[in-house]
Amino acid sequence: MSAVRLRFREATSLPVDASPLLPRALAGRSAAELAALPLRVGNRVVPLGELAEIEPGDADTLVIEASFKGLDRLGRGMAGGRLEIYGDVGAYLGQEMRDGRIELFGSAGPFAAAGMAGGILHVTARAGDHLGGALPGDSHGMTGGAVLVGGDAGKRVGDRMRRGLIAVAGRLGDFPASRLIGGTIIGLEGCGREPGHAMRRGTLLLGRAPSRLPVTFADNGTHTFPWLSLLARHLATLTPAIALPGDRATRWTGCASTGGKGEILVMA
Amino acid sequence: MILNGVAIEDTFAEAFPMRATRLVVTAPDLRWARTAAAAMTGFATSVIACGCEAGIERELTADETPDGRPGVAVLLFGMSDKDVAKQIQARVGQCVLTCTGTACFSGLDGDSRFPLGNALRYFGDGFQLSKRIGRRRYWRIPVMDGEFLIEDTGGITGGVGGGNFLILATSGDAARRAAEAAVEAMRLLPNIVLPFPGGIVRSGSKVGSKYKGLIASTNDAFCPTLRGQSGRSALPPEVESVLEIVIDGLAEADVAAATAAGVRAACALGREAGIVAISAGNYGGQLGPYHFHLRKVLA
Numbered sequence: 001m002s003a004v005r006l007r008f009r010e011a012t013s014l015p016v017d018a019s020p021l022l023p024r025a026l027a028g029r030s031a032a033e034l035a036a037l038p039l040r041v042g043n044r045v046v047p048l049g050e051l052a053e054i055e056p057g058d059a060d061t062l063v064i065e066a067s068f069k070g071l072d073r074l075g076r077g078m079a080g081g082r083l084e085i086y087g088d089v090g091a092y093l094g095q096e097m098r099d100g101r102i103e104l105f106g107s108a109g110p111f112a113a114a115g116m117a118g119g120i121l122h123v124t125a126r127a128g129d130h131l132g133g134a135l136p137g138d139s140h141g142m143t144g145g146a147v148l149v150g151g152d153a154g155k156r157v158g159d160r161m162r163r164g165l166i167a168v169a170g171r172l173g174d175f176p177a178s179r180l181i182g183g184t185i186i187g188l189e190g191c192g193r194e195p196g197h198a199m200r201r202g203t204l205l206l207g208r209a210p211s212r213l214p215v216t217f218a219d220n221g222t223h224t225f226p227w228l229s230l231l232a233r234h235l236a237t238l239t240p241a242i243a244l245p246g247d248r249a250t251r252w253t254g255c256a257s258t259g260g261k262g263e264i265l266v267m268a
Numbered sequence: 269m270i271l272n273g274v275a276i277e278d279t280f281a282e283a284f285p286m287r288a289t290r291l292v293v294t295a296p297d298l299r300w301a302r303t304a305a306a307a308m309t310g311f312a313t314s315v316i317a318c319g320c321e322a323g324i325e326r327e328l329t330a331d332e333t334p335d336g337r338p339g340v341a342v343l344l345f346g347m348s349d350k351d352v353a354k355q356i357q358a359r360v361g362q363c364v365l366t367c368t369g370t371a372c373f374s375g376l377d378g379d380s381r382f383p384l385g386n387a388l389r390y391f392g393d394g395f396q397l398s399k400r401i402g403r404r405r406y407w408r409i410p411v412m413d414g415e416f417l418i419e420d421t422g423g424i425t426g427g428v429g430g431g432n433f434l435i436l437a438t439s440g441d442a443a444r445r446a447a448e449a450a451v452e453a454m455r456l457l458p459n460i461v462l463p464f465p466g467g468i469v470r471s472g473s474k475v476g477s478k479y480k481g482l483i484a485s486t487n488d489a490f491c492p493t494l495r496g497q498s499g500r501s502a503l504p505p506e507v508e509s510v511l512e513i514v515i516d517g518l519a520e521a522d523v524a525a526a527t528a529a530g531v532r533a534a535c536a537l538g539r540e541a542g543i544v545a546i547s548a549g550n551y552g553g554q555l556g557p558y559h560f561h562l563r564k565v566l567a
Contacts, residue, residue: 203397226415
């Protein structure tokens, strides 16, 4: 069993809708079939063969090399298999993904994991704004699965996220966990301004204290939280493993503007 | 069949299908995990009056538990999924939730699920929080020493209840020593509990009674003081004391293995220590589908 391999010849000036490039959809197809696969580039439809060198395969693993920031919607709706991407990608990586694993060896654009429902998305470098968030008009963002980011993440991580896990080894941008409905967001290096803006429930776990917490959050003191031990053990089983510094944290609850049942835990 | 001078009677124990669950109770140290587990498995000797049968299966090291703390595995058996769920809710709610530092997790997947934390979460009065970690869901219930962490659901599987054997001895001391040795050997085995006090029961019962409404009464065939009176005594003249060990297990093979280990340990003391014979309790094979023939399990 060999993986399907695509190597993009050069970056396009217009965005490419790469949503048809799914591991299970491409596995077992001939080189000619793959070359004829239509992709939308800007307002034109271009066969995949014009954009990338193709190596067919029969495994449900798709390897994309020489990826670039114009590749949008990679792994959209992915329901299984493995997608390996070398290079940066554009917006909507893993949007509405349901299962499988995406490994991005590079940085992702905005709205990665938007509406994601399952599976694992791993970004080795940086993730853009609205990671795991809701698309404009959607009632909720991510509803399941796990997102692991090796670098920093942009603004509004987990906006309207409902369930699932986002673990960022670096720093979260401004407004992390905004309008959060549920789930767990981790920022080991802390975050920017206004964490937990209008969050309803869920947990924002920060490895470093933010410079200021919104006045809509109440300090509940520093405590030992047994569930953090469980979370730490779970994170240690993931690839890559993420290490939580301990099971003690200062608990802030809010946002008072939306019921106050969310929490920001700042690791002690 | 003679084992170390002890007669193994040609009889069998008769056991019944039950429904079973395993819970893992953890705490900052083993002492408090034991305390909670002992409390929740108290008054759980027989389904006849307790609603369930339960016991401590074994102690767990920190690397065997979900949260990395020392713990205790508890097995609880009931006659139906509903009974198990009801007993768990009451016992965990009153004995584990209340015990300082503890957390409670499901210890088996089973073929069906019952609400565990999902039934107890309301104690949090709206302040409880749900957390999904990996594929499992947990509840964080705020309590006065921090948070009580409990898994959302527990698993229920089939079990076998009522495995047993009887130790016939020349004195109470001899019977107790043999029973203690048997219990010690059996408690090393997985997937079983011995629900009676210290793993031993002295008041073995028969089905029915002369009194209306009493579904079980003393097993007069094995009561030494009724040897001449009951008219159906099964005891030889030298027997002065009989103790029974009841075994509940997750599978027929577990109960058989425990029976064999227990009988061997009891017989290891030998006839010279006052152990006369090993027998077993049954109802003529008419009630329970599981028959543990002593000589077969020892073969």
